[in-house]
Amino acid sequence: MDYAFATITELRQALDTKQISAVELAKFFLARIRRFNAELNAFITICENEALAEAAEADKRIASGKVEPLTGIPYASKDLFVTRAVKTTAASKILENYIPPFDATVIARLRQAGSILLGKTNLDQFAHGSSTETSFYGPTHNPWDLERIPGGSSGGSTAAVAAGLVPFATATETGGSIRQPASLCGISGWKPTYGRVSRFGVIAMSSSMDSMGTVARSVEDLAITAEAISGFDPKDGTSGSVKIAEWSKNLPRDLRGLRMGVPQEYFVPGIEDDVKDRVNEAIDKIRKLGAEIIDVSLPLTAYGSMVYAIVTSSEVSSNLARYDGIRYGLSSAAAKDVFEIYSLSRAEGFGPEAKRRVMTGTYALSVGYRGAYYLNAQKVRRLIVNEFAEVFKKCDMLLCPSTPNFAPKIGGAADNPLFGYISDQLNIPASLAGLPGLCVPCGFGKPAEQRDNGDMPVGLQIIGPQWGEQQVFQVGYAYQQVTEWHQAKPKGF
C-alpha cells in the first residue's frame, strides 16, 4: 500500500491487521516530512520524540484491542493550536519561544483518541492572511507548483496533506482559511458550524467567527476527524451541545429529493474561466446523482468582505492585546518602563500584517468611529445572516466555487493589503453567518495569467445550514464516489 496517500480508513485497516505498527507509520511520515519540508516549508516544528513515544502507546492500545478510529493515525496541527510542551508560535516572532503549559481542547481530544501529533504547520502570522506569506518563518510552497502559494491561512496544513506528509491536519478558519487553501492545494477541507468545535486553546483571531476544523484526503476522512474533535466544551462558552451524529457511518445517501441552490453572485466578475467551468461540471455531476439544482440569489454577498474587514480587525485588536511582553512571549530588552514593555515588545514581535489589523481595529473601535464602522458592520452582518436564512427556505444546501482564483505566484499577494478580502470573498459570508462548509476537489485548470504552465486544482464549495454537517458530508461523499479528483497526487511527492 502507498501509505503516503492512503486514507484514514485504509491506514486504520493496515494498523489493525498488523501490516504496519503505529511506530513504523509515524517513522514513515516523519521521514517524508524531513525529506520534503525543505522545499515546501509546510512545518515550523517537528516533534519526533513526542510522536514516537505516543505511537508506542498507540501500539499498546492496538494490541489490547482498545482502538478508536484515530488510534495510531499520524496528523499535523496548524501552529495556532497550543500543544503542551511543544512550541507554539502562531507563525509569529512574539511567540517564537512559547512552550504552552496546556493543550487546546482539539489537541487533547485527538491525544485521547490516540492520534499521533508529528508536527506543527506553517500559517499566516496569527492566521492573518490568505497566502501563508505573512508567516515569520517564510512562505509555504504549493506542492502542485512550488512557485505558487498554498493559500492560507492554513497553508502549511493543506500543503502537508496534499504532498502526502500526513493523512490529515487540524486547521482553523475565520473567513476562508480552511476552504480557500484546501481548494488551492486540491484537498478536502471542513469548516464547521461556528460553535461545533471548541475554540479553547486556539490562539484567538476573531472570536465571533473562529472555527476549528480539519483538512484531509476525502470527505469520509473529514467526517471521521470531525467526530473526534466536535462537541460541547465547558472551557468554551460559545461551543454548542447540539448532538453529534455518527457522521462517518451515515455518509451514503441518495441525493434524489435534495434541492441544491447555486448562488449567482458567487460567480463573481474576475472569476477564472477554468474555475467556473470545473465548478459547473461538478454541479452537473451532482444533478446527475439526482439532486435538483436551482438558481438562488444572495445580493449582499459583495458586502461580506467589507463587514469581515471591520469585524475581524476589531476583534483582532482586542484579542492581540494579551501580548504584553510581561507574562509570556517576547519582551523587549530595550524597554525602560511598563508602557515601553508593551509598545516595544509588540513593535518587535508583530509582523506588518498583524500591526495593520490591530491598528485598523483600534481605529474602528475608537471614540467617534465605533458607530460608523463596528456597529454598522454588525448590522450588515445581521442582514447577511437573514439572507442565508431566507435562501435555506428554498433549498437544502448551496453549491458554488470555493475561491474565484487559482493559487497566485509567491509574492503576488504579499504587498496587497486587500488580497485576502478578495480571495476569500466566497467563503466570508458563510463565516459571518456561522455556517458549515466543505471544499472538495473538482478538477484542474490553467490560470489565465500563465496558460502554458501546469494545471492547478479547483475546489467545489458546499455550504449547509447551521449544524448541517451531516448533509454537507453526505453530498461531498456522494460526489467523491463518482469522481477521482480527490485522489490526484502532485508530481514529485
Next chain:
Amino acid sequence: MITKDEVARIARLARIKLPDGELEKYRTDLNKVLGYIEVLKTVNTDGVEPLAQVTGFENIFRDDEVVETEIADEILKIVPETSGRFIRVKKVL
C-alpha cells in the same frame, strides 16, 4: 482620509511603537482598507440591530471556585522576567 498624526495616535492606543519613517506606509495601508469598506455605509440598515453572535446561545455560568493545578512552575518558566515566584515588570509610574 487618515492623517499621519492620526496613525501615530492609533499606534499609541494600540501600544505599538512605530518609528516616524513607518507612519506614512501605515497611513497608506489603513486608507486603502478604509476606502475599501467605505461603500458599506450605503447599505440600508434602518431599524436593524447589530449582531455580535450567531448561535443564539445564552450566557453560561459556573461557580467561581479555586481549582488546584500543578502547572504553576511551567507557567513561571515562560515568564520573561521573574523575581522569586513573582512576575517582574518595569516601573509603572
